[in-house]
Amino acid sequence: MAEITFEDIVKPENLVYKKTDLMTDKALSYCPGCGHGTAHRIVMEIIEELGLEEKTIGVAPVGCSVLAYEFMNIDMTQAAHGRAPAVATGIKRVYPDKIVFTYQGDGDLAAIGTAETIHACNRGEQIVIIFVNNGIYGMTGGQMAPTTLPGMKSSTSPYGRDVESMGNPLKMTELVAQLPGTYFVTRQAVHTPAAVRRAKKSIRKAFENQVNKKPGVSFVEIVSNCNSGWKMTPTDSNKWMEDNMFPFYPLGDIKVDGQLVK
């Protein structure tokens, strides 16, 4: 039997999936098992499917996804730590007809960038914010994040997060949903095919809101795993996420079309 070559596998009739052209060919710098790659892909797929490639400007944060601009094949600006919503505001205000989004982690969006997040949301900037929450600082080696769960261990809470001295985890998504400037607020995940489909639907809605000039921010949180930072295998981390993260950060829409979901 002849050996099966790469060319045999990628024959057009054998193709069941094609990577969007809006992801570059550069190998992702994320740890195997991390949710960032999937989150990147579905954001880029939506931009491609909505035909927004030529008018979209993305803003990358500081954190694990600081190099998002290496993978997202569109015009990108890399922002200072936490400032992505301000950078996006600057772009959107001078280009109201372009599509602007930020892609941020929990340390970036909910700690150092709290003021920029709250105020961009409060002003009702017509931008999309993609917020990947894995409850830890991955890039710097697993320190406590504003979203680290009570009792959860990290390199700066080695005995577990003590809420008495370290404060409680911040539910930024519920918080911004209270502001009149947010139009669509949802929390999703990307750890199973079904979750990916739901997350992608939400991201589509978020970008459509901006295309249709709906008033306010469309804010999509993606609760994700950090198997390296949590010191688990990828599958264990997803199980742990379902058992521990989801009860604290329940998935689903929080605000739709400017109305809080009852």
Added chain:
Amino acid sequence: MYRMQQLRDCLPGWSYFCLQTEVVADEKKSFKQINDMGELKLMKGNEALAEAAIRAGADAYFGYPITPQSEVIEYLMAEKPYDRTGMVVLQAESEIAAINMIYGAAGAGKRVITSSSSPGVSLKQEGISYIAGAELPCVYANVVRGGPGLGTIQPSQADYFQSTKGGGHGDYKQIVLAPASVQEMSDFVKIGFDLAFQYRIPVLILSDGVIGQMMEKVELFDQIPRLSDEEIAEKYAWATTGKKKGTERRVITSLYLDSHKMEEHNLHLQRKYKTISENEVRYELFDCDDAEYIIVAYGSSARIAQKAIQIARKKGIKVGLLRLITLFPFPAKQMQELCKKGVKGWLAVEMSAGQMVEDVMLSVKGCAKVEHFGRYGGIVHTPEEVLHALEEKIIGD
């Protein structure tokens, strides 16, 4: 007439300012000449800067109020620039947010400007470093007040080090223009944008509470049209205006994880700063031809020093003034040439405990004595104090 020509060579704005001060005493000046001028207005320095931003074709101003420069955003909000030119004005939640809005919009090729005063400019430093690193053009003004800390709201020149030596982290420079009149608060906005885009560099208009708050006659330049989105996309290939199909994406970043690439980028920046040092030095000389002593000053200190040398000349002291217009680049070569002409002493006059004086020392390289004089903490020196310092520290010794 020679002096007028000399002034014009330095900078159109300043020559106009001097023309005005001279013309006041010149009875030959006809009404026709006045009519030939641009639009004349009596304005505060901060208002002139704001009006100049609109006229320079700026696309946006992002700022946060702070004394003594709040008139900038107040004027802009009242003026409704969006109706005049389509210019956006936004009050940010902080100076940090404001400079990052500048970063975003500048990266997308727009002409953007912000302003603040000392404590607020300190907050902006992270953003300025990013703008310098990513090589983005922007103009910002610092209407300096006394420090350190919350300091005072009175005028000062104590942010010289921050302005000329970096301010934020990393090896970078910015072009620093020091206005000495309300006229220059206006003119430097236009010149600032030209330089910012020519070199893709932040340009700082380093003013102070005197220049920002005082009112003077100002000749406003004519409206420069804003560029359209299409013109920007065509003109600035580096700008993130949306990636056209089949073209390379644009990335605005200051991140180079590979140290060799980071060093290469730094070398590129240093080459750019060298070019700027060679080509963009701006300064002005008063009574320096026969000067035995030279006062070096900028901004409102230069105005005061100008008066001081007038008094000194009447007393027979051969003193001139080197008025710095650019603080970076610094006129080091020009100062060495003056040294060769036999200048016996230099007095650096600044409203600080002695910052610019270090650059004067580095420039004259020990050819003659260099001393510093200045009041600080919000106190503005008088011409008499400057003259006294000259006599005590330079001549008398």
